[in-house]
Amino acid sequence: MGEVQTVEVAVDVPLHGTFTYLAREALIPGQRVLVPFGRRKVCGIVANAIPREGVEADRLKEIEASLAGVPPLPPEFFSMVEFAARYYHYPFGQALFTALPTSLREARDVVLPDETLYALTDRGVSEPPPARQTARRALWQALCDGPMTIARIKSAMPRAGAVVADWLDRGLLKRETPPSVPFEVATVPVLNDEQAAALAALSSGEGFRAWVLQGITGSGKTEVYLRRIEAELAAGRQVLILVPEINLTPQLVSRFAERFPRTRMALLHSELSDGERLRAWVDAWQGRAGIVIGTRMSVFVPLPKLGLIIVDEEHDGSFKQQDGLRYHARDLAVWRARRDKVPVVLGSATPSLETVANIRAGRYERVSLTRRAHGKASLPVIHLLDVRHLKRVEGLAEPAIDALRRRIERREMSLVYINRRGFAPVVACTECGWISGCPGCSARLVVHLLERVLRCHHCGHEEPVPRACPSCGNIDIKPLGEGTQRLESALERMFPEARVLRIDRDTTARKHAWDAIYRQVHAGEVDILVGTQMLAKGHDFGALSLVVVLNADGGLYSADYRAGERLFSQLVQVAGRAGRADVPGEVLVQTQWAEHPLYQALRANDFDGFTETQLAEREAAGFPPSTFQAVLRADAPRLGDACRFLESVSADVAGRHPAVLFSGPAPALMMRLANRERAQLILEAQRRAELHACLDELSACAADLARRAPRALRWSLDIDPQEL
DNA sequence: AGCACGCCGACT
């Protein structure tokens, strides 16, 4: 008789560990199963875990069924999820389910389209069905042109099932598995010397290497990727390309499709339906797709023949998941590349400071592209407009107005970029440049106008808003970054003849909004584009001859220590929009702090100089990448409950971990959100290991205390947080 | 997380 065995099963619940079940038949790790759980039936994944002791056999329930549709998930998938669950201190079961496409999380069988190809045998070709059997004859004709899937056969001849079975029986038809990674390259443009050198570098060595491809805007990074990808495809391997959400555009996809016309691509992004996503996921997993392009979630997709990982725009914040399993796809990509002994390429014009620190530490190797790839195209000229000494109309400095007017006369397109980021207003003196800093730590104080206080979101310090500048007595002190509200309408009043197109969350919310915007822009129907952050991402607006940047200073002295880094990268991006082959573009940045090192570095096109000062500042202040951080966040209907919870967690754990600095609890920057109030506790350590040892204890303690706290309290732990 | 059990307020 079949012996009853026990099996460990992972389930999508916020509890640590796996659950033990009885199984009547042998089950393979990675298999999806239907299990009774509490009073419901859920999907579980058979885990290759050590059977747990001390669970009485009579309390065990039985696996109800195995769920059909896909093969068992491979061990490499598990090992990556295990790592992510451990590193991000998140329950294994939930981590496993976040790494899966929705269809595989549900307690249902899945049905995938049948990929088997049917082809005529030699005999089949030489024995056509009689002409009077028109349907069979038409199917035969279609099959003569090449193999077909069952779905395509049925669309040609709805009741073909019996015919196919009959032809298979009589040896007229055979099943074929598709050639795994068919490969062919379309015409390839010539690389310039620098690109060729970069490609040679990225192709050198064997096994794991972490490369940073740092190329200025327009330097042709994508072409280098394409060449590098070509080599992998030619060797029959798969390539994983991670891109920010916004960059996964039809233009990017068609560029790949045109270059490798016979290679199957799997695209993974948030717009897909569950069915489409499952299909792409399985194509990648089964090795059918040679190229896998996707957003952060694709870092988990099993890839049996992985040869290379590319993370494009690696500095982009969208690689960090902001809820649930708060993973960073770039960091997991590097981990995965090391494990799979394949190279990883991190591409960016402005690599993140974390990446720069890794280059300096010798963990990553940098390859640079310093020239624009095409013709005589040159970098834009950047001017700083010191608004303290210039006359302004509605927030626009006169030289900027003149420059816009000239472009309108010449029928050239301009972009007015308004930086609304750094929404947390820091108070500054317009005379001496004094900034509201925290006396207790190196963070900056944020104005809360309603409560009339300055507050530190790092340590919780509070003080009243001063009436005059504490440094020079000037009474004209105000929050940085005020006065952009009226700008858009002001532009229209100033240039009534110009066609102004505003691009922001409101105007792009509708589904095909971008298509319409692109059409107008490329048809030359726009004189001035006005927009926010969105414009700094990889949209192609063709050539602009002028970019005016307003309100950038908010990012200079922000409560968020990453604001400077983000500002620099955004300015480099928007500046990169300016300029064409014949005329260099012009960029005007309006600022009160023209002498600030960030702007000086921007003007001199000096990324290394910029990172130098940033790294020094971060080191002095004890912020990443020179330290390692985690944030414990809590929210509740009342701030007090959230703070009390964080306070008791801190009191419980802090004493035993002197190497970890606890700051707070402090109210979070966006204190109120959807009628809930939020607070945070920040942890910092010099070494990652120290932080993680502390976090092991802290997460257990938080889970325990949360059970006794008011039920409405929610908490989360964010490792390597992106924003505080 | 989800789901049930359980014990107190305004409704047919």
Added chain:
DNA sequence: GTCGGCGTGCTC
């Protein structure tokens, strides 16, 4: 008298 609020406890 019951329908339903959400506090508490558990899930192999």
